[in-house]
Amino acid sequence: MELSDLDTPVLTADLDAVERNIARMQAYCDEHGLALRPHIKTHKLPELARLQLDAGACGITCQKLGEAEVMAEAGIDDILISFPLVGDTKAERLAALARRITVSVVGDSATVATGLSTVLARHGLEVAFLVECDTGNGRTGVQAPEDAAELASLVATLDGLRFAGLMTYPTLPESGPWLRAARELIERAGLTVEQISGGGTPTARRTHLVGEVTELRPGTYVYGDRACIANGSVPLEDCALRVIATVVSRPTSSRAILDAGSKTLTSDLAVGATGHGLLVEHPEAEVYKLNEEHGIVDVRRCARPPEVGDRVTVVPNHACTTANLHDEVVLHRGGEIVETLRTAARGLVR
């Protein structure tokens, strides 16, 4: 069966491109002696996590406990949860997970560390803890190397946790000096920094220039998207995740309406690109507006604008959030359908 046999809109992933993307990132990490711990938030599929592990990944990264539970259930046994876990409910779930598999966590505050410590210690468990460092992104993370050292020293005193190293997102040029300063302060306090984990697809293959980082957590590289094309991290031909859509209306000579809107493509924008997705067959068209089910396209620059009933292939702006909208993704090779996978870790917000 072919993709062309499927009704639209439908989410598809080119397995050949997925394999190329996995191989390329693994080769980069191997070349530079970096551990690769892919972030599965992009695909949310145990099956693709398995491909990444089989290619050489040391484990996987999840953003939410619910994702980690799905992956553990599928047999994956080494997971970093890269989002701070707050509250006893999550600490208990973490404890249950830590009984089954190797799991590590992150945090940027004494509150997070002591909260997890109390519950894990009560269960007689010990989990590796990475201090999250804000090395320039302005999101989560301790603000200065001195703060990292202080939290590391606290974690080292806490039952139930083992200080394992540092974590940052994304890995920026300025992350190197920051992380070096933190590592040196921590080592001066007599602790060992086993690992320093960096993240982000756009900067991934410049990590060896940054220094300090021992492990990479890219996610989007596996699928690619319009933002990746714009930032140069994945070329169009390797953008595996695509939505096939149909033109349902041509109300004017300048406008076409697709059956794919923000419920299918997300309303996420892509830095470095305008509009809401790239139409592969009509790159000169612009998806200038999305409603929930309508993609509104300016076709004035198209030599042969698509008509009602014509199908188009859309490379989404943001692969991760697009994958999260769909219960299923159709894997194919060259248009021939290989398998339809349920997005097992989709929509798990907790």
Next chain:
Amino acid sequence: MELSDLDTPVLTADLDAVERNIARMQAYCDEHGLALRPHIKTHKLPELARLQLDAGACGITCQKLGEAEVMAEAGIDDILISFPLVGDTKAERLAALARRITVSVVGDSATVATGLSTVLARHGLEVAFLVECDTGNGRTGVQAPEDAAELASLVATLDGLRFAGLMTYPTLPESGPWLRAARELIERAGLTVEQISGGGTPTARRTHLVGEVTELRPGTYVYGDRACIANGSVPLEDCALRVIATVVSRPTSSRAILDAGSKTLTSDLAVGATGHGLLVEHPEAEVYKLNEEHGIVDVRRCARPPEVGDRVTVVPNHACTTANLHDEVVLHRGGEIVETLRTAARGLVR
């Protein structure tokens, strides 16, 4: 059990507010002799559709066939599908639905009308067809009253379809004269315009000033959201749909990080409001950025900024897309949990 017992992030709906919203819109329609056909794209729940019907709605509106199938399965027997159905696969599904319940459809082209006609006629079925009119929105819809009349005349000749009237979205002040002109042209051709369907929550309660419209299809009014607050259609106290989130990081004195990002709140913006949701307990805070799992909040103007572990209640920018992200919604009255509903028509893109 109380909402405060639930782990976060969690999607909640205040059933008292839902009932007030349903009653208010029904009262408006009753007062002005308008049929009310709520759009269920907002809640995607057969249970709330039933509340709307019990309050006096004449039927419901769905955007996708999949939503209509779920609602029909739940016993709802009068559904308008307000999105053009293109292709034989959908026409066959429409035929199966039309055997079970009263269903009506829309379209703005001969291609859509003839495509449906062929399949429905083959099955010996007849479905009501409304001509979609672009009365100022610039999305789908025929562009001029003359085009509406032309398509109406074509539909009237097609087996399998019955020309039933006109449909537009949203209902704008200029929609009245447009629709009147179309109706008069169509009547002059000897056809009857049984119904004229208008849509949209922001303009809903000004419909009687527009004229011509006989039926309303608002959706968002049932939940309200930050856009509704900004456009005056639903006050804050009636915004039923809220996400409870937890502060997981306070990296600086000016910044708080929530465990609710674009995977929980969507990245949809709200016209007339800045940022990504209203924090009920901290209205002076601004959710200035969302990543997938992180809500990044400027707390500089807060008298008592929330700390790590504190919970906050977020009124989302856009209720419909937010509801679509969550497998479940927790119904409550005054914080006391009534029921947790599976979002049965969530994620149905086809």
